Amino acid sequence: MIALSRVRHDLDLAWKEALTSFLPQFLELFLPEVHQDIDWNFAPEFLDSELRSLHRGMKGQRRHADLVVRVHLRSGGPALVVLHFEVQSQKDGDLPLRMRIYNSRLFERHRCPVYSLLILGDSSPVWRPSRYQSCIWDCCLTLKFPVLKLLDWKSRCAELDASGNPFALVVATHLAVLETRADQPARVQRALRLCRLMTTHGFTGDQVYGLFKILEAMMAMTDELYGDFEAGVALLEEELDVTLITRSELKGIKKGREEGRQEGRRRSIMDVAEARFGSLLPELEAALEGVSGLDALTRLTRLAATAAGLEELLEAVRTESGC
DSSP states (O other), X not given: OOOHHHHHHHHHHHHHHHHHHSHHHHHHHHOHHHHHHBOTTSOOEEOTTHHHHHTTTOOSSOOOOSEEEEEEBSSSSOSEEEEEEEEEOSOOTTHHHHHHHHHHHHHHHHOSOEEEXXXXXXXXXXXXXXXXXXXXXXXXXXXXXXXXXXXXXXXXXXXHHHOOOHHHHHHHHHHHHHHTTTOHHHHHHHHHHHHHHHTTTTOOHHHHHHHHHHHHHHXXXXXXXXXXXXXXXXXXXXXXXXXXXXXXXXXXXXXXXXXXXXXXXXXXXXXXXXXXXSSOOHXXXXXXXXXXXXXXXXXXXXXXXXXXXXXXXXXXXXXHHTO
């Protein structure tokens, strides 16, 4: 059985990968006006260093904006705009407040317009927060942000399948994840169907490889069913006389998947520790980077929930890392 927390983590990582690899195609499909306003002669600048500062001082579970990008505009307006994406797969009542805080912090740092887009990947058709407002007397602070609800595309699956835009397959994969959570064998068949679609739109080899990595990360499976998926991919390649992915590339993806699971455990340890102890010692995250192996990280996850104090947890982390 696959832990739900791991599935959520895989979705988060997959969406970051998808938005980073296919940002122009994403905007062209869902926000054509925004896509048209951007000068793509200038490469987008992904501001990874912004992510940590956005949740500075926030209490409870650590939160991360998924992607912050600086682009150039075609118009005579501001030369730069910061795009802020939030992929949220579970209901969160504090989300509008976080959107407002992230938007404000990005504006404070860059002093340019901030476009905050919320991508909702949950399974509820009615939950779609799009506004934050705080008022006292006749003074109000409001942030209204656009929302992309992936579930709205469920009735448009045929359109996604027929699209020549690679990001349409990313959304189709996410919807397949939602629909097969209780039916893992069906997930294997849906994944193979999506692999077949990859061969019908004339995507480049790099695009197919990128889409395959995203599909593999989103569609978490048991090891046994993943073996069935690999066998199905081999049969599909033989049937269509194509190479979806080389064996060395598949080996690299497996290694990346393992590293992703370990990073997910490290994040869980930090989340639990911060929820229990408040502010974290800066040495903890650095020490966790030296711990490898899911077994060791699992032990530390349990300890994070039971340790008497932060120093006890830090000492255990140092022991596991050999420091």
